[in-house]
Amino acid sequence: MPNSPESSGESVSNSSSGRDQTPNSPAQVAASDPPGSTQADDSQPPNGSFGHTRRAARTLLRALRQDLQASSVLAKIKTAALSWRTKLRSTRPGIASAPFKWMTSALVRVGRGQRSKPHDSRRSAPFIAGWRKFAIGLALLVCLIAGSVLVWALKDVPWSEIRDGTLKPIVVLETADGAPLVRQGPYQGPYARYDQFPPHLIDSVLSIEDRRFMDHFGVDPRGIGRALLRNLEAGAVVEGGSTITQQLIKLQYLDSDRTIKRKIQEVVIAFWLEWKLGKAEILTRYLNSVYLGAGATGMPAAARIYFNKDIGALNLPESAMLAGLLRAPSQWNPIDNFEGARQRTLVVLDAMAANGKITEPQAAEAKTSFARLHPTTPTPRSGSWFADWISPQASEIAGSSPGSTTVRTTLVPRLQQIAEKVVKRALDSEGKTVEASQAALVAMTPDGAVVAMVGGRDYKASQFNRAVTAMRQPGSTFKLFVYYAALKAGLTLSDQVPDAPIDINGWSPENSGGNYRGWVTLAEAFARSLNAATVALAEEVGLDNVIAAARELGIDAPLANTPSLALGTSEVNLLNLTSAYASVQLGRAPVRPWGIIDFQAAGQPKTFRVGLQAKPNVDLSPYQSDLLGLLQLVVEHGTGRGADPGTFAAGKTGTSQNNRDAWFVGFTEALVVGVWVGNDDDAPMKGVTGGDLPAHIWRDFMREATTEPTLNGMRSTEAVVDGQGAPLSCNITACARSYRSFRPSDCTYQPYSGSRRLCEK
Template sequence: MTDPDPERPNPSDGQDARKAAREAGQAARTLFRQLVFLLVTGLRSLMRGLVGAGRAMGRASGPVVSGLRSRLSSRPIATHGGRAGPTTVNALPGGGQTGSSPRLGWSARLRTRPYLVAGLAIIALPLVFLAGLVLYSFATLPPLGGVVPEGGQRALTVEADDGRVFATRGAFQGQKLTAADMPAHLAQAVVAIEDRRFYSHWGVDPRGLVRALWRNTVSGGVREGASTITQQYVRLTSLTQEKTLRRKIQEAFLAFRVESTMSKEDILLGYLNTAYFGAGAYGIDAASRRYFGKGAKALTLPEAAMLAGLVRAPSQLAPTRNFGGAKERADIVLQTMVETGAISAAEADTARAQTITLRTPPETPPGTNYFLDMVAADAKRLSDTPGDVTLRTTLNLDLQSLAEGVVARRLDAEGAKKKASQGAMVVLNKEGAIVAMVGGRDYEDSQFNRATQAKRQAGSLFKLFVYLTAYEKGLTPETVLVDRPIQIGDWEPQNASGRFRGAVPLRTAFAQSINTIAAQLADEIGMASVIQTARKLGVTSDLPDVPSLALGSAEVSLLEMTRAYASVLAGAQPLDTYGVHAIRGTGPDPLYLRPDAKPATPLPGDSRAMMLDSLQAVVDSGTGRAARIANLAVGGKTGTTQDYRDAWFVGVTPDLVVGVWIGNDDNSSMNKVGGGDLPAAIFKDFMQRANTQMASRRKRPSAARAEPAPAKDPIVAGALRGVPEVIDTGTLSFRGRTVRLLGVDGERGALARQLARYLRRREVVCAQAANGGTEDAAPQGLRCQIDGDDLASLILTAGGARASEDAPSDLLAAEEQARSERAGLWRRER
């Protein structure tokens, strides 16, 4: 059998469809007439049987009635007057007698025997109801192929800046599998686990139906389905997914129809090209490419067994989410293939021993979803070409993980006490690339991106534009103004301290965030000039021309404020921020390559240098002292709004610009949290470790050329992998098997719950320790990795546990870093 090329349009498709529709209509009318005939015939037979039963009962009761009649005729019958008299019996022609009881007909006997009527009704009514339901199901039968599975949005494979794939989105469609492309072991695996009698039944398998009914009855629940592959195929292509008796009847009708018009091979191909295999993959080819990075034609036996096992519960068993469960199910498929004779026991053992390597990452790390929402919209704007695409983004996975961790740790430790429930962070490099983004505390609780979508008052963070404008107009950091009570129209600005300092230079006024000085500057140079400077640096939000704007009364986003500070660092106005380097499709040429940045208007050199000097003074001696880092030049600015509703800090280093916001979604006040408090501390936590990571990071592929990601080394044989449960911060459980992390003495309680939240739905891979210990040597422990990072090192660096006495030197160093930073459990011992 040769199948047409699925990519080439067939001009006869429309004629074939109309011919098939006419045949289906003719068959439907014929089947309808046959059903009506069978129903009428059955009811007529039932009535005849009831009439015959009544007559038989009459004949059987004749002698009894005659005996009763003779006995009654010999007895006196009392009259109404109480006297007895002879009974008068009149002879009738034919030997009958008047006064005797007449023979009762079957209808009369039914009226005198209500229990018989009830019994007949119990039998007849369900049959009539079932017959009516069958007729209704047939009358409303949909056409074959009337349902097209929804593909959803196009599939996106998302890479980090170094080429590592870390997320996928959308529905993967792949290509339609043909008979020539389908491996024999793939068909054998699907038939063995889904429908052993596929090649012998006619669409519906009565034996399978009875077997499933018996097993479900014995188990007390639905343990086994009875749908054949043909029934599943027509349900996917012609019916809805409602679970009703009507749909099952229609499913059976259409299954018979499909079996009469299609070959078994075509039915199996259609099913495999339509079924859902989890993780957004529709069809076997899409699933093969999604999980193993190759077409279905190249599937090995263990890979085919794993895919065949996904059909029953694709969302639960998707290897990217539950690799251990998918592997167990694949072993069951292999055993079933042995039982059906498709493969030998030796072939099954060989397949089980082979290592299955996924070519895509586990479940998307939850924290990256804020960034993914942004770049998905960018990808549609930059290239709306249909089909599956791959995005090379600017995200640095190491910095992203670090950013998520520091925000979560600080809020977990101090958020409740300080009445701060939410935080956001944006990290930009000097070129404007977004290398990390935290849009909130938990994406699963709220998908609202507080880094890009939230508009909040900036407070003193806005003073950047006031002072930069002043420096451009000839003032310097040494220029002296007087901190005193002032009034501009009806507005009287106040300092946060409630005091006035007299004459102060602008550098000190900026470092100490003196409100009256900023108000005087804006009034002197003109608010229109300040707004113009903000626009040049990339602020797009509405900026009302009012005196209070100098103190940040306008509502802005964290991303645009961080962008403005990065523009000062880069000396460009404005700096173009972006999250996508390149977009690739299935062809050899990229669909989009980020062009070289257009020459931006440079900031005047003198004013830029004075602004950077003032920013550094904030950290050295001003409100941002909590952000100081030894041996690193750091500048920045704090921002605090009225009643402590918002706290900001934007920090500037030679390589990165980091913006941090802390507050509450309901705009409620915090417990005296200012920009120099939690935001500055979060910046410091991040930058101390970010510098170390950036110094030691490996050479990255070229994003400009959109080089494909290098293939990851397969996990060593015998590795234990899956999504674990957390017993304590040093002990994990993989489907009942306990694993102790090498060199970690675990902690329970809040720290264990934090680790469980961090590991939620993320795959962990554990292997034997480098000291040669065996898996059974529990005291030795195992080394585990998550997203390529050593899990024990991450836990110890975050202060989630203590290092054990046998810990290697790298883990001891991680514990020492946590001690120095007062992170995690070490905070309690100060």
């Protein structure tokens, strides 16, 4: 029969609901269930042992519940639950509504030892389902926000560039003998492969910068926590938690802004790099791109700047010093702060010993040897003016090729040193007396290979290249073109020309000293540099022909069609004028100055010759002997006697109006050299002519340079040959003009169909 509250000895606690309480005991449930009800699972057990086991378990639980109902603990729980719910209803109406209503009812049922009624489960199901939906929705919202943040942060990351390892183009200049041509200022050497770095350099870098590099996945939580604790203890930032992978990302791919976006990018890229590249490639990129002070970027450049060594030749203390510079390269630069660099090196060696990379005795020995170490920046082999002149051409050859391109130049270090020495010595000894503050010198082979270049007195004081950029009046050195035009017009050196006062539309040129010699031969007029006779000759030949002769020999500067042109009043630069004289020595014109022998891009198996980009196509052999005779006569008997080096020499002096510019340009068997002396402000010098200070500088240089054995070595370049044994040459200028797809790094172009082809122009 129905189970009433009176028969059970219990009062109805949920009176406000107006609904009867359902039975709680298993016996009552079984009695109230109608025949055939599916609720009485234990009355109709399934066949097999599982049904018997389940029925036994239910019996055991029923007995346990009856024991709990008889205990005083259960009575206390029931009383407390009823009291708490009654108090809630009286003080805060409605607070017992779901979910609180459900919780208090549950507590009461626990106190009574009753199980939840079927309709109570149904009432709590919407609540549970609601919370489940809320949790799922919240998770989806969080995922959506996180995904949106990642898309926003990573949308501008150069993934392909990072994946392909795209490197900035770097041009590495070498001298003619293959030695590094180190420039003053920023310098980055060729990229080194992983196997080119000595193991002790890698060990020293990892020991001081990221000793867990081989174990973490781009971000090191342990290192971050350690750095955080040490920074908190010190009250300042004394240690960073960035891994080498993160440092590489900062160096090459991301800016240095401390924003949330950049930090997200850094972490994601770090994991991606570790997965995509691997440890060796990451470390290789890092060592090639990190700044190490004194203008050196990358370990190869630092090895050259500080020790004048290739990267593979570094010993243990040198490697430890370079690793120590990573934290503060400007502060511990050994050139400016040797003691600071030494102390930092000791720290690195101790870290290597603690990390098990070296033993304590090895560390002690390295510390002792470092005390005798004296890093110093090598003297730039270029004098810097040459490097400044050739770098744009080298960069054009390298193009946008990723990585390093090694470019071998024509510069001969020993000749460069001689040139710098004689220019400085002459200005120091005579310059102040004659009020000459600057000088320039260019030396080249007869085919135009520039082997030495001095653009002024002191590169550190002024980087202006007076040998290339300065445009000055050449004076009588221009007369070479007047007499070449006369020879082309059919005159001979024995023909005569009047050396007398001449008036051309109110302009009257004068000879030096004011004397005139009457009728003189062309040879005498040239040797004595007679102005009146030369102007008369130019008028007879025609100024148009004089200009054409100058162009034929290679003069590119604007030339004014005026009578004074014959005396060199149109400005030229020293490099151009010297190359024009080289045409006479070579016997073909025009000679164009050049400075690159060959080049090889990183990853390319071939080296390509550059050399002459345009071969001289004018044959001077009909006039060469006469021109050589004229120039040789100047040195032997004329105004250029002060340039006589004691061997075969030919050249011409030149002095502009009021002694503002003084020149001597000439050649020996092996070299063509031009010298200019003057002042940047165009101030007159005290009586300086081309036969004085410039001729003396030319003579002193030639006396030392003609005995230089490396001059022949410069010509015998080691060019790579193809399968047929022919030198691989690359005419950069012609190929670039012919093919828009031309790629200088391997001298190829892309045809309309098929693979790339070698440019053979």
